[in-house]
Amino acid sequence: MYKLLIVDDEKEIREGLASWSWETVGIEVAGTCSHGLEALQFVEERPVDIVVTDIRMPFMDGIELMTSMNARYPFIRVVILSGYSDFEYAQKALQFGAIDYLLKPLQFQMLRDTFARAVERLREEKQAELRVSVLKRKAELLTRVLRDDFLRRLFQEPLSEADFEEGCAGGEVLLEGGSFTVAIFRPDRIAAGAPIGDKERRLLAFSLDNILEDLWEGKELGYHWVNGQTGEAYVLCAKPEAERHFAELLPMWRKYRGLFKSAFSGGIGHAAAFPAGIHLSARAAAAALAANAEEGTLAFASPVHAAFRPETAEPATREPSRAGAAEGGRPGEEPVSALLTQAKQYIRDHYDRSLTLKEVAEQVHVSGSHLFALFKNSGQTFLSFLTSIRLQRAMELLSGTNLKIYEIVEQVGYSDPAYFTEVFKKHTGRTPHEYRSRSR
Known part of the structure; x- marks a missing residue:
């Protein structure tokens, strides 16, 4: 049987739908949720x-x-479920990918007909397409x-x-520029020691993660990570005027106060000139947050001596020793060149999927740090070489095919179109669209 999830903020409708005889159309109710964020989780x-x-639902509506x-x-x-007043809205939902809509109050015959069509549509889908979807989902995960x-x-x-480059490549993270500032936000009720169950904690962390993905990554301001145990959200701003961006973020939590049942407080660290200083900025933000006793506000890290400020931090490590010396020889010797050639060929053969420095290093039987040094001493990095191969192929596909952008994204080894x-x-x-237009 096909699995069904029911999402509605009205308890009576959720329970009424769940009690219907779904087995008559080959469907089993997997669960019910009261809003979109809960459904995503x-x-x-x-x-x-x-x-x-x-x-129409709080926190995340049906279209979202x-x-x-x-x-x-x-x-x-x-x-989609809608009332008569939302009829045009429901029709618009079809343009966004909904396969059908139902008008409230629900009629059982219409319910049966709608989901019989939905099941038939699922059955008609090719198994090959389903396998592709599963593989794509695994890559995204x-x-x-x-x-x-x-x-x-x-x-x-x-x-x-080496770890930094490995992380950027595998996690599809772009950290370039000269300003990196961390803020940490926390739900005040958790900080105050309010009891919270595991289910609610998971929903809180999941909701924070999704909200920040929209409010932060969606605006290309930087990245975030949510600590599922403490409910604290670490937010990295990779743009100038970080304090202004953080200040604009705080009021946005008010829309979700009913979901979290709490206001949020924050602490802002010092700006770092290199990614190597991000953990120091986070440490300063944590100290500022710990000292912040006023709910729903932002606190700033106290000044520190210039010698210890994150913006003076060097890049992640010192320059590695020359690759040839690491192998007991001189740079440019044939064994070293052969290793790098093998590594590059492996990248050319496998660029169209998730690929890490560690995997390539294992294929040429060296450590990840040594392969990193081989690339760097050749005048480029593992990530820059991988990116160049992927972008060259992307440009060929953009100018020479009618593939959709998201299809090209998948074919050149990325999972995140943004x-x-x-x-x-x-x-x-x-942008890819601009490049395609000009190339033609």
Whole structure:
């Protein structure tokens, strides 16, 4: 049977829909949720085939939910619930990917007909397309896991240049420029020691993560990581005027106060000129937050001696020793050149999927740090070489095919279209759409 998730902020409707005889159309109710953010958490943890959702809900409405699911779970089908007053809105939802809509009050025959069509549509889909969706989903999950782990380490510990490059490549993180500032936000009720269950804690962390992805990454201001145990959100601003951006973020939490049942306080660290200083900025932000006794406000890190300020931090590590010396020979000797040639060929053969420095190093039987040094001493880095191969192929596909942008993103090894666009524009000076238009 196909799995169904019911999403509506009205308890009576949720319970009424859940009690209907879904087995008559080959469907089983997997669960119910009261708003879009809760539904997103549900589908991330459990398999779902169809979602029936109301349009008007707090925190995340039906259109926003559908848009998020289209990006993350394109194989999930959505049916919209709406009242007569939202009829035009429901029709518009069809343009965003909904397969059908139902008008309230619900009629059982219409309910049966709608979901019979939905099930038939699911059955007609080719198995090959489903396999592609599953593989794509696995790649996206891998990238997300790598990104979360890298950002956690970036905020909490110093990283070597090799670890930094590995994290940026595997997690699709772009950190370039000359200003990196960290702020830490916390729900005040958790800081005050209010009791909170595991389920609520997971929903809080999940909701924070998704909200910041929209409010922060969506505006290309930087990156974030949410500590699932403490509920603290580490937010990195990679733009100038970081304090202004953080100050603008704080009032936005008010929209979600009913969801979190809490105001948020924050602490802002010192600006760092290099990514190597990000963990120091986070440390200063944590100290400022710990000293902040006023709920719903931002506190700033106290001044520190210039010799210890994050902006004076050197890049992640000192310059590595020459690659040839690391192998007991001189730079440019044949064994070293052969290793680098093998590594580059492996990248050319496998650039179209998630690829890490560690994997390539294992293929040529050296450590990740040594391969990093080989690349750097050749005048480029592992990440820059991988990026050049991917972008060259992307430009060929943009100018020579009619593939959609998201299809090209997948074919050149990226999982995040927004990250691809950011990298493409940085290296070519144009967005993918602009490049395609001009090349033709």
